[in-house]
Amino acid sequence: MNTFVMDQQRAQLIQTEKMSAAGNLLAGIVHELNNPLTTILGFSELLLRDGKVSDAPRLEKIRAEAERSVRIIQNVLRLARADDSAPQIIDINESIRRTAELAQYQIRLNRIELDLNLSERSPKVLAHSGEMTQVLLNLITNAIQSISMVRASGKIQISSVVIGDRIRITVTDDGRGIRPSDMPRIFESFFTTKPTGTGLGLNLSRRIVREIGGEMSVSNNKACGATFTIELPIVANTVGENAECSIDDLDLLPPDRSVLIVDDEDHITELIETVLRDCGYRTDRLNDGAPAIELMQRNQYDILICDLHMPGVSGRDLIEWARVNRQNMRVLLLSGDVARTDVNDYARTYGIHFLSKPFSVSELTKAVQRLSS
Numbered sequence: 001m002n003t004f005v006m007d008q009q010r011a012q013l014i015q016t017e018k019m020s021a022a023g024n025l026l027a028g029i030v031h032e033l034n035n036p037l038t039t040i041l042g043f044s045e046l047l048l049r050d051g052k053v054s055d056a057p058r059l060e061k062i063r064a065e066a067e068r069s070v071r072i073i074q075n076v077l078r079l080a081r082a083d084d085s086a087p088q089i090i091d092i093n094e095s096i097r098r099t100a101e102l103a104q105y106q107i108r109l110n111r112i113e114l115d116l117n118l119s120e121r122s123p124k125v126l127a128h129s130g131e132m133t134q135v136l137l138n139l140i141t142n143a144i145q146s147i148s149m150v151r152a153s154g155k156i157q158i159s160s161v162v163i164g165d166r167i168r169i170t171v172t173d174d175g176r177g178i179r180p181s182d183m184p185r186i187f188e189s190f191f192t193t194k195p196t197g198t199g200l201g202l203n204l205s206r207r208i209v210r211e212i213g214g215e216m217s218v219s220n221n222k223a224c225g226a227t228f229t230i231e232l233p234i235v236a237n238t239v240g241e242n243a244e245c246s247i248d249d250l251d252l253l254p255p256d257r258s259v260l261i262v263d264d265e266d267h268i269t270e271l272i273e274t275v276l277r278d279c280g281y282r283t284d285r286l287n288d289g290a291p292a293i294e295l296m297q298r299n300q301y302d303i304l305i306c307d308l309h310m311p312g313v314s315g316r317d318l319i320e321w322a323r324v325n326r327q328n329m330r331v332l333l334l335s336g337d338v339a340r341t342d343v344n345d346y347a348r349t350y351g352i353h354f355l356s357k358p359f360s361v362s363e364l365t366k367a368v369q370r371l372s373s
């Protein structure tokens with residue numbers, strides 16, 4: 001191997017290490033932001049629902065922006081986390097929309113118009129959502145770079161279309177296109193035509209796509225620019241999808257259940273209590289795990305809603321206690337670590353319902369409804 005390639009690989013390794021340190025830091029910050037965002041989102045939803053505000057349109061702006069912040073940090077977190085879990089069934093249109101949102105700033109900055117033209121069906125594929133985001137983001141970034149080399153503004157089109165048992169995704173730009181002599185080489189690792197390029201984006205992307213049984217190709221457009229095409233096998237939709245439920249569905253909740261709510265954040269327990277009491281539940285709330293066990297010994301609760309990470313007695317301890325002593329009690333686990341695979345695995349192994357923070361009022365209602373039925 002020549003020294004140029006070795007130097008490149010070393011630089012890439014150092015960069016990977018840096019990214020992973022940054023990823024951990026970021027995950028910590030995001031985790032801390034989840035509680036305040038859940039509070040802002042939840043209480044503004046409640047105020048809007050109850051009509052208690054003089055200026056509802058302004059409050060709606062606050063609510064919508066909190067919701068947008070949630071999506072941004074969740075997207076970043078998904079991307080930053082190393083994904084060592086098994087691939088999951090994901091909605092590819094959803095991946096495209098999320099990635100587009102993540103790239104929105106870059107797109108706007110370069111005066112580019114982004115056009116999504118997604119299949120009406122929501123095709124599911126077996127993949128890591130973080131990796132899918134990475135592939136799409138690589139293609140969008142390349143498209144932006146290609147456009148800004150030749151013009152002051154441009155257009156990127158992303159489309160998805162179902163063809164038999166496969167989904168075809170195309171990313172088209174009106175940039176400078178690919179020189180015919182470069183065409184056979186662009187998927188090679190370290191092949192780059194950019195002064196500061198790594199030449200790894202496309203190579204990695206195609207590897208990810210092939211690992212899940214797909215293929216990736218490229219061609220130049222007739223007029224200008226290039227089109228990248230990804231084809232992936234669709235998986236049959238085996239998991240029953242949950243019907244969307246709005247705040248109006250609160251009435252449908254079976255009333256008169258008793259719920260114990262435990263979270264070290266006072267605002268969160270208050271929010272959950274307000275929502276559940278509104279629909280006739282009896283609730284107790286605590287900000288500490290230890291007295292929760294005492295309370296469960298004294299009272300019978302139908303449902304336990306608890307945070308996973310609490311100082312002292314954790315959510316996991318409470319669940320272990322309940323599994324031994326209160327076998328009929330349903331549990332809803334809350335956690336801000338959306339993309340942590342160990343949390344997901346834990347919840348799945350024990351069949352525990354799981355709600356990731358930040359959640360909206362309707363997501364909370366839906367989760368409790370699923371528990372009660």
Ligand SMILES: Nc1ncnc2c1ncn2[C@@H]1O[C@H](COP(=O)(O)OP(=O)(O)O)[C@@H](O)[C@H]1O
Nearest residue numbers: 142143146177186192193197198199200201202
């Ligand atoms: N949308 C595109 N339009 C024109 N050329 C592209 C496009 N995407 C990729 N390329 C070419 O392929 C090369 C390799 O891309 P990539 O693997 O992402 O590495 P990098 O972006 O670091 O150069 C780029 O340097 C560029 O020459």
Ligand SMILES: [Mg+2]
Nearest residue numbers: 138142201202
């Ligand atoms: Mg690139």
